[in-house]
Amino acid sequence: MRYRGEITVFLSLTILCVMSLMLGLLESARTAGARLYLRMASDSAVSSVMSYYNRNLWDRYQLLFLEYDSEAAIQETFGRYLDFYLEQANMYPARRKNVTLSGMSRMVDENGRWLEEEIADYMKYRVPELFASGSGLLKEAEQVKKAGDFRNLYDSCRKSGRAVRRLEKAAREVENSLLEMETCKNRFSNAASDESASALKRSARKLKKEFQDFPKLVEQFEQEIRRLEKENEESGFKTVEDETAAETLGQEISACGEVIKSAKERLQRYREAETQVERNLELLEEACGYLEMKPDTDEEDDVDWDAISQCADEMEIPESENSGPKDAKKVAALERLEELFDKELFEQLLPAGTEVSGWAVSLNGIPSVGKHETGSENTGSGAMGILETAEKELLVSKYIPLYFGSFTDGTGEADAALDYEMEYLLSGKKSDRENLKEAVNKVLMLRGSMNFLYLLNSPDKKAEAEALAAAVTAGIIPAQMAVSFLILTLWAFGEAVLDVKTLLAGGRVSFWKTDATWKTGLSGLLDQSFLGETAESGQDGRNYTEYLSCMMFFMDRGVRNFRMMDLIQWNIRMG
Numbered sequence: 001m002r003y004r005g006e007i008t009v010f011l012s013l014t015i016l017c018v019m020s021l022m023l024g025l026l027e028s029a030r031t032a033g034a035r036l037y038l039r040m041a042s043d044s045a046v047s048s049v050m051s052y053y054n055r056n057l058w059d060r061y062q063l064l065f066l067e068y069d070s071e072a073a074i075q076e077t078f079g080r081y082l083d084f085y086l087e088q089a090n091m092y093p094a095r096r097k098n099v100t101l102s103g104m105s106r107m108v109d110e111n112g113r114w115l116e117e118e119i120a121d122y123m124k125y126r127v128p129e130l131f132a133s134g135s136g137l138l139k140e141a142e143q144v145k146k147a148g149d150f151r152n153l154y155d156s157c158r159k160s161g162r163a164v165r166r167l168e169k170a171a172r173e174v175e176n177s178l179l180e181m182e183t184c185k186n187r188f189s190n191a192a193s194d195e196s197a198s199a200l201k202r203s204a205r206k207l208k209k210e211f212q213d214f215p216k217l218v219e220q221f222e223q224e225i226r227r228l229e230k231e232n233e234e235s236g237f238k239t240v241e242d243e244t245a246a247e248t249l250g251q252e253i254s255a256c257g258e259v260i261k262s263a264k265e266r267l268q269r270y271r272e273a274e275t276q277v278e279r280n281l282e283l284l285e286e287a288c289g290y291l292e293m294k295p296d297t298d299e300e301d302d303v304d305w306d307a308i309s310q311c312a313d314e315m316e317i318p319e320s321e322n323s324g325p326k327d328a329k330k331v332a333a334l335e336r337l338e339e340l341f342d343k344e345l346f347e348q349l350l351p352a353g354t355e356v357s358g359w360a361v362s363l364n365g366i367p368s369v370g371k372h373e374t375g376s377e378n379t380g381s382g383a384m385g386i387l388e389t390a391e392k393e394l395l396v397s398k399y400i401p402l403y404f405g406s407f408t409d410g411t412g413e414a415d416a417a418l419d420y421e422m423e424y425l426l427s428g429k430k431s432d433r434e435n436l437k438e439a440v441n442k443v444l445m446l447r448g449s450m451n452f453l454y455l456l457n458s459p460d461k462k463a464e465a466e467a468l469a470a471a472v473t474a475g476i477i478p479a480q481m482a483v484s485f486l487i488l489t490l491w492a493f494g495e496a497v498l499d500v501k502t503l504l505a506g507g508r509v510s511f512w513k514t515d516a517t518w519k520t521g522l523s524g525l526l527d528q529s530f531l532g533e534t535a536e537s538g539q540d541g542r543n544y545t546e547y548l549s550c551m552m553f554f555m556d557r558g559v560r561n562f563r564m565m566d567l568i569q570w571n572i573r574m575g
Contacts, residue, residue, distance in 0.1 A: 034092040041085035048081040049074060056572050061403050063118050065107055075099045108367055112561025116396055123395040148554060149240040151449035153249050154489055156235040160256050161486025162338065163231045164479045167224040167263060171476040174217045174270055178320035181210045189312040195305045204288055211281040218270045225263045232256040248456055255481040262477045273318035280315045287311035327471040333526040334472050337490050340528065345497065346437045348531060351505045357419040357432035361570060368428065368562035397549040400425065404567060407436055408506055408544045417570035422548045425563045426555065440500060443547050447499040451492035454513035464522050465491065494530045495520040503544040510541035
């Protein structure tokens with residue numbers, strides 16, 4: 001009896017396929033489970049490693065950064081926590097051969113980008129109201145940018161205006177020399193006519209000196225032209241986006257251009273006059289020879305007075321066009337004010353009885369001494385990128401006053417390396433005094449630029465400045481408009497002195513001035529009485545710390561971030 005085995009074979013093959021499928025699915029599930037387990041183990045090990053953050057850094061600055069000795073130590077710590085999972089008896093047996101750290105982001109990387117990220121992440125919860133409106137953030141950034149535009153304009157008008165003043169002064173000295181030549185020549189001629197040897201000697205000495213000094217005065221005039229050209233060229237390269245600032249800058253450049261053109265034409269006339277002066281010097285020497293003496297001697301013999309008179313008659317003194325300024329007293333007052341601009345006013349700006357901190361630190365071995373990419377910015381593109389950048393910058397600016405002290409905060413913390421920490425962020429000097437002095441000067445310049453904006457938009461005060469410019473210019477070159485801009489910068493500077501006094505005394509000063517908040521008059525500016533005025537405790541506007549925060553917008557972000565790291569490092573070590 002024979003039996004057929006088709007079904008058995010078929011079922012055997014079918015069962016084999018089903019079992020293979022089931023075992024394959026089971027292995028796949030086990031592999032997926034093992035992969036998930038190992039990922040969980042790795043994540044847990046990474047979390048365990050990251051739990052080694054610096055506790056002092058968190059307690060003091062609310063920053064979470066891992067503290068480690070070396071990369072090998074991190075790898076060893078990770079491996080130890082990972083082995084704990086691998087050693088467990090389960091259905092996912094595994095063992096590791098080695099651990100390699102493939103990448104790490106440090107606080108100092110990318111100009112302190114990750115420090116900014118940590119600060120922004122924390123401040124989003126600390127100051128949630130900042131995100132109520134994105135337009136408000138952009139408006140804040142626009143205001144700071146506008147302040148920067150006027151700071152550039154303020155600096156340009158001040159430098160160019162002073163260059164014009166120096167040029168006009170040099171021209172006035174040349175013209176005065178021509179006038180003096182004419183006077184001395186007339187005295188020389190009169191002495192020859194009177195046949196007075198002693199008078200002739202005195203006038204000859206003076207006349208010779210004027211002839212010899214004239215080329216030097218012309219050379220100084222030419223140097224001042226070149227200096228003004230350089231200042232005007234540099235002003236032309238400045239970029240300002242504000243409409244008022246751009247228009248004023250164009251006017252200032254145009255006014256200086258007219259001055260340069262007129263000065264070059266006058267220089268050509270002076271060069272021609274120089275040739276005549278050289279001829280006059282030869283005639284003077286010839287006349288002194290007839291007297292058989294030199295202007296600086298007292299020797300005398302027979303004198304040919306006719307020949308001397310002939311030499312005097314042949315001398316031609318170029319005509320002078322110097323009419324002089326209308327008001328010499330105002331000229332002197334303006335010059336004293338210009339000198340004040342260059343003086344150190346730090347002590348006069350501080351509140352009475354202030355004792356400046358004497359703390360100082362060593363700048364060796366700090367993060368800012370290391371290499372970083374100056375000027376490298378992590379800015380976004382488009383509207384959202386700009387908004388995100390503005391948000392981050394504003395958050396950092398809000399964070400800094402919370403965790404770093406300043407002059408108006410009073411005595412710093414006992415375990416702080418410096419009392420004036422925000423000032424260090426701006427200046428980067430080794431002592432509190434140096435940092436405070438530089439920070440105050442920067443705020444003074446910022447207030448000067450914003451005050452300049454107010455003056456440019458005040459027709460009455462512009463008219464006062466133009467009237468003063470007309471009174472102090474000599475009319476030798478068309479300097480009136482350029483000098484009026486200079487007067488406006490000096491006026492803005494005088495008002496800034498009072499503003500900074502108020503800020504350092506703990507008061508507030510409006511960012512944008514109005515007629516109601518303006519304090520300094522032009523008369524008080526010229527007599528410098530504003531220096532003796534006491535600071536007023538303003539209630540509206542920004543305080544000193546807020547102005548320092550505004551100044552942070554003008555500095556390189558990388559420099560600011562590294563200086564924050566400096567302070568953090570010093571203070572953590574002291575704590």
